[in-house]
Amino acid sequence: MNAQIDSADKIDSQSVGEARFCFHCNELIPVGIKIFAQIKQRNEAMCCEGCRAVAELITVAGLQDYYQYRSQPALKPEQANDEWSLYSQSGIAKQYVSSEYPDKCAATILVDGLRCAACSWLIDRMLRRDSNIINVDVNVATARVHVTWRGAVTYFAEVLRALSRLGYRPHALDAQGLQQYTDNERRNMLKRLGVSGVGMMQVMMYVLPTYLHNDMDVTVRHYLQLVGLMLTTPVLFYAGWPFLESAARAVRLHSINMDVPVVMALLLAYGASVFNTLLWQGETYFDSVSMFIFLLTLSRFVVMTVRHHSHSVADALVRIQPRIAHVMRDGNLVDVPVSQLLNNDTVLVRVGDTVPADGLIIDGCSTLNEQLLTGESLPVMRKVNSSVMAGSINLTAPLSIRITEIGQRTVLSGILALLEQVQRDKPAAVLLADKISRRFLQSMLLITVVVALSWWWIDPSRIFTTVLAVLVVTCPCALSLAAPAVIASATTTLARRGLLITHADTIEQLAQVETMVFDKTGTLTTGNIVVAHITTYGQLNEDQCRDIAAALESAVSHPIAQAFSSVRSGTQRASNLRVVPGAGVEGEVDNVLYRLGSPAFVNELSNKPLNKVDNTAIWLSDQRVVLACFELSDDLRSDTKACIDELNRMQVRTVVLSGDASVAVEQIAQHCNIAEHHARQSPAAKVKMLKQYQVCSPVAMVGDGINDAPVLAAASVSIAMGAGTALAQASADAILMNNALRVLPHAIAIARRAQRIMKQNLCWAAIYNLSAVPLAATGYISPWLAAAGMSFSSILVVLNAARVLKRDRSS
Amino acid sequence: MSMIALLIPLSLILVVIAVWAFLWAVNAGQFDDLDTPAWDMLSDDDSTLSVKSESIQDKH
Structure with missing residues (x-):
């Protein structure tokens, strides 16, 4: 049995048996971790020191009620990395902070991990403890915090630091444009919804008596109709304005959209009612007009709310791009906005920083995380003269880089451009609906003309009432509500389950999906590196080797080191530690000299050549023999297998497309019964592969990284992981909020049911219209x-x- | 009839006032965030809250 399956089995048995989840971030606690924090007189288990630090901070501040009331688990805190001092330089802080009054500053901060109302309470309470802070305004829906403080602009750094200490990831925002736009859109829509709701209820109230009492006094009847007119006019021309506008635009462009027949029916019903009211004769339809506008506005409001909930493209760009670079100019190190970088500039990239532009390393040697760009889950070693890509994160040692490509030509921009291009040729299911409504409208007008002509020949006095009845009966109200109403309720249902739909036609596509493509790292797996398997060669057993390795790695802040620190249980201390970047670590434990790292590095000490060379493994040796080999991999998500099994049962074909090495991909595919797997795929190759699948039937793609963004955009339905990169989310049709893969089969089932109900609706509306027209x-x-x-x-x-x-509620 | 003639315009005036108040509230940002204000009341009296939350916890 191989390494991957071992670790996956371990997880499975844990989740069935006694799984332990971190009290703070609710992630699975790796075996062997014994970290606790005291919250409300109880020892709660934590998964890492970061979580414990945040939990203790919250408890010490007396805000532990946060845990009681939150509805979403907290974000796992990142390793402490004080990048905020940058913002204490007034030149840089000024870009983000507005200070309209002297001695008073304000800034808006985008906060990752701000997930529920309890978070907002926590942030508000915590920041207000600082006497310099005057006002804190937290908006959960947009994940933004607006802070006002007394004092200098540079205090901004303290605000950011306070937020990051709470375990959140703040991002300074300078562009306010898009936020204002969505705010305005929401407010306008809400006003229209309110006006149409109140108007509709009032009109109903006044019109109902005219239906109930046929013997009503004519004066009273006309009086009530006049009141109906007064109330319906603002509903139609204010609340219904978006429909009128969109229909007018379509007509001007000589095309027909779904709003054209709607507006036509509205205007005809309204026009006939006004005509009848003013002439003191016949029927009015004010109640139908206002109710119809209200229902349409309501369904659009629901769809808009869900769309705003998901992250926007602007947010994505804020998060990935580094904003400030440290540049050597005239012998001095200066901080310069990335947009002002020049070719051949020498840039210093500190540990934890994002590489600002593509370049060559001229000094230093470090490991870089390129996962966002290539999908490779393990950090990559880069030395002098090797090239680095913009967007990769420097992990172990400072680097000096000579910039070779800036702005438009960097790899990161390349991926963004590929994404944009794919987004443009996305198939639109909307076209079909438009085509149907255009046909419908044409035949409706034709029928009306025929009816008018025939009655002119039979009995000219009845032309008006008959034509009006035909127009009202053929009004595609039910037809045009049929789809949006189902989409709105399916969207709400899915959102409640944790899948946020951001495009209206996603549900329709999801119902037809027959193939589901997964990325590996971060999607099927958690993306955290763990020790999957230990092979021992010497006389020491697995646990002893592990303890020695953990002691050696304790001084290193590196993702691979974290794989060991998380299993650390022993009390052994390493001394005389020496870290060799790109090779490994050397040190003494209990007076024995050990080396841990790459085969070559380890061989130097033990002088025993190793035959097997595997990039994903690291080795441990003492001065005489090689002791152990640690195979590293990232963890499977606890519900991956359940999700795939359910999909297989629903006869949805499952595929893995990964940028990773083939062994790891194959192991996961076998373990989870995934039908097909393809390893070492570049973003462009993934797009090509996906298009092949899409020839037969719609394909859903689930992914998380930046490298997945183009594939996501090309798929019929794209689903991004909630913990994934913002760019992937921005290009996705749906976002899996809690990273719970098991929601996916449910989502397909709900989408299929929604599709069935939508068909029933369309069928009913068509039958109603067709049978009523002849009558x-x-x-x-x-x-x-x-x-x-x-x-x-x-x-x-x-x-x-x-x-x-x-x-859904009953199930 | 005379009563209706008087009462309906009166109710219309009330409707206009209600709609105006609603529009004002939306413009003033009262509806921008519907989740957060519910938590503001927890701020003033932390002690009563923790008593309440512990009793909830005991039931579980």
């Missing part, structure tokens, strides 16, 4: 009956759509 055309349906039928069919469609919600 209206032959004069059997009076206009008021037609209006009642129109309202009834719309309500039926909305109630049917609500079944998606209800069934």
Whole structure:
């Protein structure tokens, strides 16, 4: 049995048996970790020192109620890395801080990990403890914190530091444009919804008596109709304005969208009602008009709210791009905004910093995390004269880099450009709906003309009422509500389950998905490196080797070192530690000299050549023999197997496309019964492969990294992990909020049910319209009956759509 | 009839006032964040909250 399966089995048995999850971040606690924090007189288990530090900070501040009331687990804190002192330089802080009054500053900060209302409470309480801070305004929906403080601009650094100490990841924001735009959109929509809601209820109230009492006094009747007119006019021209505008735009461009028949029906019903009211004759349809506008606005409001919840492209760019670079100019190290970098500039990249532009290393030797760009999960070694890519993160030692490519030509920009291009040729399911409605509209107008001509020949006095009845009956209200209502309720259901839908046509596509493609690192796996397997060669057993390795790695801050620190249980201390960048670490434990690292480095000490060379393994030796080989891999998510099994049962084909080495991919594929797997795929190769699958049927792609962004954009349905990079989320149709893969099979089931209900709705609306038209055309349906039928069919469609919600609750 | 003639315009005036108040509230940002304000009340009296939360915890 091989290494990967061993570790995966371990996880499976844990989640079935006694799985331990971190009290703070709710991630699985690796075996052997014994870290506790005292919260409310109880010892709660923690997964790492970072979580413990945050939990203790919260407890000491007396804010432990946060744990009681939060609805989402906290973000796992990153390794302490004080990058905030940069912002204490006034030149840099000024870019982000506005100081309209002397001695008073304000800034808006985008906060990663701000997930529920309890977080906002925690941040608010914690920041206000600082007497310099005047006001804190936290908005959970947009993950933004607006802080006002007394004092200098440079105090901004303290604010950012305070947020990061709480375990959040703050990002300074200078662009406010997009945020303002979504705020305005939401406010406008809300105002329209309110006006149409109040208007609709009022109109109903005044119009209902005219339906109930046929013997009503004519004056009273007309008085009520006049009131209906007064109330419906603002509803139509204010609340219904977006529809009027969009229809007008479509007509001007000589095309027809779904709003055109809607607006046509609205205007005809409204026009006929105004006409009748002013002439003191016949029926009015004000109630239908206002109710219809309200229902349409409501369904669009729901869709908009969900869309705003997901992250925007602007947020993504804020997060990836480093904003400030340390440049050598005239012998001095100066901080310069990245946009002002020049070719051949010498840039210093500190540990933990993101490489600002593509370049060559001229001094230093370090490991870099290029996972975002290449998908490679393990850090890569880079030495003098090797090239580095913009967007990779420097992990172990400072580097001096000579810039070779800036701005437009960097690898990062290349991926962004590829993404944009793929996004443009995305198939739009909307086209079909438009085509149908165009046909419908054409035949509707044709029928009306035929009816008018025939009645002109039969009985000219009845032309107006009959034509009006035909127009009202053929009004595609139910037809145009059929799809949006179902989409709105399915979107709400999925959001409740933890899958945020960001595009309206996603549900339709998801229902048809027959192939699901997964990325490996960060999607099927957690992305944390763990020791998967230990092979011992000497007389020491596994645990002893592990303890020695942990002691050696304790001084190193490196993702591979973390794989050991998390299993550290022994009390052994290493002395005389010497870290050799790119090779390994050497030190004494219990007066024996050991080396841990690459085969070549280890061989120098033990003088025993190693045959097997594997990039993902590191070796331990003393001065005489090689003691052990540690195979590293990243953890499978606890619900990966359950998700794949369920998908297989639903006969959805599963595929893994990964940038990783083939062994790791194959092991995971075998263990989880994944039908197909392809390793070592570049982003471009992934797109090509995906397009092949897409020839037969729609494909859903699940991914997390920047390198996945183009593939996500090319897929029929793209699903990004909630913990994934913001860019991947920005290009996705849906975001898996809690990284819970097991939601995916449910999501497909819900989408399929929604699709079924949508078909029922369309069918019902079509049957209603088709059967009512002949009756209206032959004069059997009076206009008021037609209006009642129109309202009834719309309500039926909305109630049917609500079944998606209800069934989910019962299951 | 005369009563209706009087009462309906009165109710319309009330509707106009209600809608105006709603629009004002939206413009003033009252509806921008509906989740956070619910937690503001927890700020003033932390002691009562912790008593309450412990009793909730005991039930579990």
